[in-house]
Amino acid sequence: MIAPVQTPRRAFAIGAPILQLDSISLRFGGVQALTNVSFNVLEHEVRAIIGPNGAGKSSMLNVINGVYVPQEGAISFGGEQLKGMTPTRAAHLGIARTFQNIALFRGMSVLDNIMAGRTLRSRASFLEVALQLPRARREETENREAAEEIIEFLEIEHIRKTPVARLPYGLQKRVELGRALAAEPKVLLLDEPMAGMNIEEKQDMCRFILDVNDHYGTTVVLIEHDMGVVMDLSDRVVVLDYGKKIGDGTPDEVRSNQRVIDAYLGVAH
């Protein structure tokens, strides 16, 4: 349909669960965003989270990432159960993400945004940067090289020095992907990476996501509305509705799940 057919042999075989979510419940005041949601994400796979609007998908991603703290439930990463996740901790664990409403640093250029993504790889202190001591200069060049690799991969060389605020929506989303990739993450969380894009842009984005997964072995968890994209891209799918999990399995299994069909067609609950 939209994305090219996946190559049958993967460079990185799907492995053990890298992320485990158990009985996650999340409340905001009187609103129950998530109720008792459990699922896992296997290493090197592409996992999609789908569901009607308001199902709690973004909240789920925010929980994985530590932006929201669930009232109940546990998160395990790499087999190790974590006592409380914060965004900084998630970053250190190797989880990177993009946001639904684009959270680029508007005052900076594309290159600077992507280089900013290399934060955790920069060890030089401010004093070293201020005095341009060898370690600072070396890191700056290394970070530049890494950023340029990503820029080339995402085919945005021509806009590398442009302030991001001036870019069209589709390119901004690509830059945000680049910034997330700059951290060389183990797990990439993508919140509606193709929202608002036309067919061509979607094709490109699909290609990039597949390449990232294939080339670097990055585990991808993505929220997406376009069913065609989901079916073609993902290895497994989780379906949420009104904060509860109503489906979990391969795209084909989920597609024929009656509860999922009902949720999307709006049958009265």
Added chain:
Amino acid sequence: MLDLLFFIEVLVGGLLAGIMYSLVALGFVLIYKASGVFNFAQGAMVFFAVLSFVGFMELGLPFWAALPVTVGLMVLVGMATERFVLRPLVNQNENTLLMATIGLAFVIEGTAQAAWGVEVRRLDLGVRDEPIGWLMDEVGILISQLDIAAGVVAGIMVAALALLFSRTKVGRGLRAVADDHAAALSIGIPLKHIWMLVWATAGIVALVAGMLWGARSGVQFALIGVALKALPVLIIGGFTSVPGVIVAGLIVGAIEKTTEVYIGPYFGGGIEGWSPYMLAVLFLMYRAEGLFGEKIIRRV
């Protein structure tokens, strides 16, 4: 017995000073509620208002004529501000607007001094800054008549404004405008009229505040420093709440005076120069939106 009386005296003095701070802070709240702009120039406007009032009287206008003339002048100032400062910057972020109002403060201060000169002036409101006779004689507490009168006036103004905002159609319109200009426009609220009304009200509040302060301490440049004191009041009370500003003003006034009198002497005095700000900072650490302000929620 004597100590308790003294404490009451200090406390009441502080509370009354606090009401005055509230009155100045009220001007800020009005403008902020209606336009989302923090008008740093409010203090300068207080100064300008009362200085012009006194100046008009010096030029020969009687009290009751100078009053409306000054109010008219303040409305003009407000409208000029809206037209030349706020409107061109309508989509900028809050820091930019804040700095613009700082610039505005300087413009207004400079104009006031250039127009009316720098001498300190006296303002006689008919109520004397003397202790209330029977309180002093019977109970032994010194509370100034002027302070009480100021408190009453301030109280009335605040009550009237609170009612205006919550009960009337105009008040609702104001709140809609404060929330979202574009949306308010799209449902037909006359933005320009609302703003004129707001600035006029803020101008009146500024004039009254200036008159009360001026009667107390003379009409002089230092009045602007008073306006800076209103900032902690706003922080503690919340920028958007009229009752909050009253309560906060009382708190700030009370704490300022009592700490100055009881703790100040250990340090050679002058604590009141910074104690309200420190109080505000502590508040900010624990309850950033103030006692009555609105919690700001950001969606990611």
Added chain:
Amino acid sequence: MFYREAGQFRTSYAQDAQILPLRQDRWGMAALLLAAFVIVPYVANDYWLSAILIPWLILSLVALGQNILMGYAGQLSLGSAGFMAAGAFACYNLILRVDGIPFIVAVLLSGVCAALIGIVFGLPSLRIRGLYLAVATLASQFFIVWALDKFGWFKNYDPSGVITAQQIVIFGHPFTSPQEKYWVVLVIVAVLALAAKNMARGSTGRAWMAVRDMDVAAEVMGLSLLRTKLLAFAISSFYCGVGGALFAFAYLQTVEPSAFNIDLSFRILFMIIIGGIGTIVGSFLGAGFILLMPVFLNVLFHGVFGQAVDATIISAFEQVIFGAMIIMFLIFEPLGLARLWQLTKERLRLWPFGN
């Protein structure tokens, strides 16, 4: 046609990352430095050095510090004069009480003192932003000046309430003449300005801007909001402190705490706004503008109205003009003089072709 980059290739990332990638810019900077270090001290008279150039350099340094805080880290601060005071009095006390301490070391340590105080008063920035933070910085301003005034120890219990800065002695050589003081100030300011530029363009600056623009995303990337914001406060206060020390030792000589009042803080704020927020060059341009404007107005008024104009009227007009300029810059060129300078350079690149 002179100011072109044709033919200048950058073949490595290190080259691309230079502060002055264009050869013409490097020549220009070399000429500027030559003028500053060699020509000016011999050509300029004492008045120009003492009353104009030295305060300009010092205030540029303070404005730079403020710019780091406001422009790069996006934290509003109205307390720069307070930190200047801290630096000035720290330097005075260090030289007074620590025998034989080298002047440069004392100055740097005063900066560190100011930085530590800055961190303390910067703690609220973790929970508050914008206007609220500005009010917190007012707290620092009022408190520092009050403390320096009330606790006689800072002034060595001098009954007059004023301290007299000691002589500047570096490696045994006293620096007393205007030229000598100018050199000391110039070297310190040049080094610190370069350091600031390096930080702003490097990972430090990116971290600050990230936190300024979208702190949730910055956190998600692994940046510690706490450390980034406090670092901005620390460095900014350091610059203000060093500036304050120089202000006392190379400019005012006799100093009292109230010289570092809120008025000075506002002036520095204006320097940044007019000069260009978030730029290094803007700090210098803005400081020059604010410093020279009163001189210019004075000359203008006395030229037009003769001696009949009262000093207070002139200062009142000065206020009006400053305020009006702030507003106009914010409306028409929010990026300040620095942006105007940048636009000029871009025009020059195409000259003599129009567009």
